[in-house]
Amino acid sequence: MKKRSVLGYLFLLFLSACTTTSQKESGQWAKMPEILKNIIPPTFPDSTYNVTDYGAKNDTAFDSRPAILEAINKCNQNGGGTVLIPAGNYFIKGAITLKSNVNLHIVEGARLEFSTAASDYLPMVLTKWEGTECFNYTPFIYAYQCTNVALTGKGTLDGNGAVTFNGWHAKQGPAVDRLRQMGIDSIPVYERVFGEGYYLRPCMIQFYGCKNVLVEDVRIFDSPFWIIHPVFCNNVTVRNIYIDSNNYNNDGCDPESCTNVLIENMDFNVGDDGIAIKSGRDQDGWRIGQATENVIIRNCHFARWAITIGSETSGGVRNVYIEDCKIDSCRNGIYFKSNLDRGGYFENLNMRRIEADVCLWGVVNFRTNYHGYRGGNHPTLFRNICIEDINCNRVDSVALMANGLPEAKLYNITLRNIKVKKAPKAIQMDNVVNLTLDNIEVNGKHITSQEEKE
Template sequence: MKQLHLFFVLVFATIASTSCVSPTVKSNDATGWDKVPEILKNISEPVFADAVYNILDYGATPSETIDSRPAILKAINECNRNGGGKVLIPAGTFFVKGPIVLKSHVNLHLEEQARLEFSTVPEDYLPMVLTKWEGTECFNYSPFIYSYQCTNVALTGKGTIDGNGAAVFNTWKALERPAMDRLRQMGNDTVPVYERTFGEGWYLRPCMIQFYGCNNVLVEGVQIYDSPFWIIHPVFCDNVIVRDVYIESFNYNNDGCDPESSTNVLIENAHFNVGDDGIAIKSGRDQDGWRIGQATESVIVRNCHFANWAITIGSEMSGGVRDIYIEDCKIDSCRNGIYFKSNLDRGGFFENLYMRRIHADICLWGMVNFRTDYHGYRGGNYPTLFRNITIEDVTCNRVDSVAIMANGVPEAKLHNITLRNIHVKQSPKATQMKNVVNLVLDNVTVNGKQVTSENE
């Protein structure tokens, strides 16, 4: 483990550490939405060799009880050794007793009517691997589909992935507090990562799909159900595409897609019906996020559909979040609409975020919500910097709390917030705003009445 940690340190040693409050402003001629074409130039699908490796040829058996994992891993290994290609999961149900580890230049492709059924036995996901758990690095149970430091890697097709997370892993939510507190304290104390060992007896649920330190990543077309924890989680990645996926999973903390400390990310035409945030953009938690200092930046989200939960920035965003573009999304009946969340432990920054053409039906907790007092606060005094955020062309039929909330703190007020052409048809309260500098409300209506800074 010490050798793995040293390798990890070398990989990220060149990443500049980010101040917990003041980001470094990048110079760039393009600003606002004009920057989107420039970002898209840096995002492209990975290219694979034409070779096909059918798992049936390696001993896989369509069965809900016979383990096909050894055959899948054999096919992946041979595909990788031979220079890459497609590892084919044909139609049928295949039981997988443990994690699938993807390698460079491999496209794991699920044909239509193919189904991967993952084991419900936690010990099957050992030995531990280097991972991130709610923004803090550690060694823990392996994600069900895991790729570490790979280039050109994909998960595609029209098949189904079932994590069976409700059977055992969802029950761990009630047992996780000792491990969660231990891990967060380790992060705060900058304990070496190789000493942060969890796994058996600690009840930290693994992610469903995690790409860790990878370049050129594609997740396309698959249907995903019943995850044990976060669902699609790119960490320290560059050039990531998540497209045309359908996710339905209602366990605790079932975030749909969490790009974390990653750059050049495109999420499009995806459907999220999940038990927590549909998309949550993150960059590490507290001191652990500052230590690494890698922001999430240059992210485009478009043409996505959200049910139950919607779009969130944070709360683990201590490395900073910048240059985020979200457009043409639909929100059904959800707890939140557009949600920024942080607290005085986080530090970091939100800057240069743009959203437009969002339509929501019902949002219980608000259509637009900037929250600087999110739960989990441990007594720090590191306010998050919010600046240069524009949200426009938003409609919502009903909010059951406060339609628009923008609450900064005196130590770090919200700066340069523009809300334009936002219309909430029905809400018991229009706005709640304080500690905002240069707030622009341009054609904002709630309950048919114009909202201005004077009547907030």
């Protein structure tokens, strides 16, 4: 009898574990393992190309860029491998352009100091600037239509962006207006030429039209603009990176019109959105029509800014999974933003197990009237969004906001197991169809309907 009882007990434990696993991965979350199967970091041949063998020097008065580019070219021509930057301080007078089958590996103790002269980032390349294609200054590390490409190692990248580029945002207005109008008017991309005199800052790291991308372990400081920006890429892994960069528009990682993306174990201390998921702006985004889809974000820490979807999402965003993240202080914890110019869609978005200390404007905020609206009538479709298991200590405005417009309603929104310890107001919600509020607690009070707003 005792043996049978023990076996029965073990069997019940097994059933309980199976049930827990089943519940954990039920619904949309059950699809995440299938997405992970398609995200495989690239591997490289064993060949190593030490940049000091090509003339690079541990000397910040000496330009090591030509040596690094020569090592990258040799590595690529010989079938691929690792371009190694050993310990030391290296001055880089311009952009580093990566090539297929090359892993640029910056070892711990190595530091790349990038030039502060804007002219060093010419000639221009095809890029995207806030969701619109154009020719502009080269991102500091750039890869165009590469397959199997990586930036790895525990070394440091210092963009020195504050020296020259941080003040450019005050001068960029005419160029921004011109570029956006070009996108609206479908001006051919080859005519959208900017660069010198236009003050559109380059990104720090951009992979453009690449397949099988890995960014891992590096430490990044003082970017001129967006920091890690994969565009039109498939199979992207970004992980184990520390970013400390607080210049204007210093988004941490912005996957744009990418498929199969894993962002994990990141530490963000940035001047704008920690992670911002994008897919193109207005007519330019519709012309290309490439969504950002199958994105997994997990185990990330946000010191100042957190997670945003938008506002440049005209190509659509779908199948996003965010879990196990920590936020110290931010404006919005989980922020969805669009307007009636933008079009596109947000669908099948899932977030869970997020711990936040302070979210000034809200721990969850759906905003369908984001600034910059020009008077269009192209509603963004919001549907099938579930946010659950969220804890926040303090909100200084409205804890949970979900504000659709009559012409841009929100559909099938589920907020479950959310606790905000302190907030002036609990919820503010309009034009939401099929809203589920399940176990919502604000200021110690359980909220069960839209009417309980205080």
